[in-house]
Amino acid sequence: MSHATPFPVSPALHAPHGSVAARATDLSKVYGQGETRVAALDSVSVEFRRAEFTAIMGPSGSGKSTLMHCMAGLDSVSSGSTRIGDVELASLGDRQLTRLRRDKVGFIFQAFNLLPTLTALENITLPMDIAGRKADRAWLDQIVTTLGLSGRLAHRPSQLSGGQQQRVAVARALASRPEIIFADEPTGNLDSRSGAELLGFLHGSVRALEQTVVMVTHDPVAASYADRVIFLADGRIVDELREPTADAVLDRMKRFDAKGRTS
Numbered sequence: 001m002s003h004a005t006p007f008p009v010s011p012a013l014h015a016p017h018g019s020v021a022a023r024a025t026d027l028s029k030v031y032g033q034g035e036t037r038v039a040a041l042d043s044v045s046v047e048f049r050r051a052e053f054t055a056i057m058g059p060s061g062s063g064k065s066t067l068m069h070c071m072a073g074l075d076s077v078s079s080g081s082t083r084i085g086d087v088e089l090a091s092l093g094d095r096q097l098t099r100l101r102r103d104k105v106g107f108i109f110q111a112f113n114l115l116p117t118l119t120a121l122e123n124i125t126l127p128m129d130i131a132g133r134k135a136d137r138a139w140l141d142q143i144v145t146t147l148g149l150s151g152r153l154a155h156r157p158s159q160l161s162g163g164q165q166q167r168v169a170v171a172r173a174l175a176s177r178p179e180i181i182f183a184d185e186p187t188g189n190l191d192s193r194s195g196a197e198l199l200g201f202l203h204g205s206v207r208a209l210e211q212t213v214v215m216v217t218h219d220p221v222a223a224s225y226a227d228r229v230i231f232l233a234d235g236r237i238v239d240e241l242r243e244p245t246a247d248a249v250l251d252r253m254k255r256f257d258a259k260g261r262t263s
């Protein structure tokens with residue numbers, strides 16, 4: 001599906017695509033043991049290329065969140081490897097991993113996860129403030145303007161609509177120019193119009209800013225904003241769709257459902 005790009009496209013930004021922003025190789029994740037053992041991920045290998053928007057879909061319990069958490073270094077892996085850029089996450093100690101997450105990874109969750117006592121602007125710059133890094137003012141201005149937050153920066157989260165709060169969360173994720181953004185059902189708490197706006201911003205950040213985005217979603221329309229969709233079932237990647245339309249995604253999902261019922 002073709003979606004409008006809200007960010008001004010700068011041709012100069014369209015430098016070489018195709019390098020890998022994150023990669024999992026033979027990634028397995030097992031929770032529990034004995035009778036409670038669950039293989040949440042079973043030998044998953046996947047690449048997320050730079051400046052590409054990937055949606056991860058699959059039935060409940062198929063391993064979507066686990067894949068994202070392992071890729072983002074929020075959860076340990078049982079076997080296999082995960083890399084952000086050139087860095088193998090298993091090779092890092094706790095402090096190095098915390099620093100890598102802070103500097104290289106942006107997160108957007110379904111719950112907006114904003115601190116209620118801070119203003120919108122303070123929430124946006126918080127990760128950089130904690131890291132002792134100065135925000136790039138021009139970059140911040142561009143993000144804030146594009147996301148339509150200029151007049152809301154002094155507001156606290158309770159004074160903002162759900163859509164505005166989620167846009168603050170998007171601005172926070174984009175502000176440090178992370179290598180990759182992981183979004184877990186980012187539109188789950190939004191009405192359809194705010195959701196569409198947000199997906200437009202994510203899509204625009206991929207096109208115009210060369211941001212890499214990986215998004216878990218249950219919604220075929222949300223997935224249609226991505227460049228590709230990967231489908232998980234029982235902890236394995238079972239299919240992939242490029243240039244998805246909502247109808248094509250729905251069609252694949254129906255096929256998996258039908259297979260699930262007959263197998």
Ligand SMILES: Nc1ncnc2c1ncn2[C@@H]1O[C@H](COP(=O)(O)OP(=O)(O)OP(=O)(O)O)[C@@H](O)[C@H]1O
Binds near residue numbers: 039059061062066
């Ligand atoms: N901390 C945990 N301890 C034990 N089992 C877990 C844990 N986290 C996830 N699981 C199990 O791993 C499997 C994959 O879970 P995961 O949350 O990754 O699925 P999902 O596809 O994101 O599901 P949903 O769409 O419902 O959010 C499930 O069977 C789940 O019960």
